[in-house]
Amino acid sequence: DSGVTQTPKHLITATGQRVTLRCSPRSGDLSVYWYQQSLDQGLQFLIQYYNGEERAKGNILERFSAQQFPDLHSELNLSSLELGDSALYFCASSPDLGGVKNIQYFGAGTRLSVL
């Protein structure tokens, strides 16, 4: 168990809908990362938050947004869903931003199916 908790494990919804994925980082970790894993794109970085503030953006669509709350949990919001958004969404956390000991630990993921 990595200590990173993601809910829900599975999500089935329809095109055009909006969903929220939740992530609780490991105790003490300040940085949260979101990744998308799909068959055609592989594992892609979406967005990172550090201590409540957006730190880096990757290949994240404008329909997607995220935030990190004061208790350090994070939510990824996906709206106007399309079939191509079906994927496994991972959250990872790390203690800090850099340094030799800063390893990212991953949650089990949320599998999103858009029908």
Add this chain to the structure above:
Amino acid sequence: AQSVAQPEDQVNVAEGNPLTVKCTYSVSGNPYLFWYVQYPNRGLQFLLKYITGDNLVKGSYGFEAEFNKSQTSFHLKKPSALVSDSALYFCAVRDMGGNNRLAFGKGNQVVVIP
């Protein structure tokens, strides 16, 4: 931009034989390299990392990786594969822009044949 490449899609190996999963990297400066493993319906599990120091890095579950600067490679190895090692293996490199994000390779499916 930092990137890694995993040239093979699938690696088949007989149980008890040595296992090698290949990774090459492209970075500006000194790389921070990682290997993760993903078992079916599970998240990614950290195996090992190279930051600096010894070129041979030892990690979890008997895995090790060899950093080779001249060949820009970071191959994952295990002397004797187990059936339970069958999984998807990802090589990754840390972004050097100060935000710690990872760029992953496409992944290698390892199949250990009993």
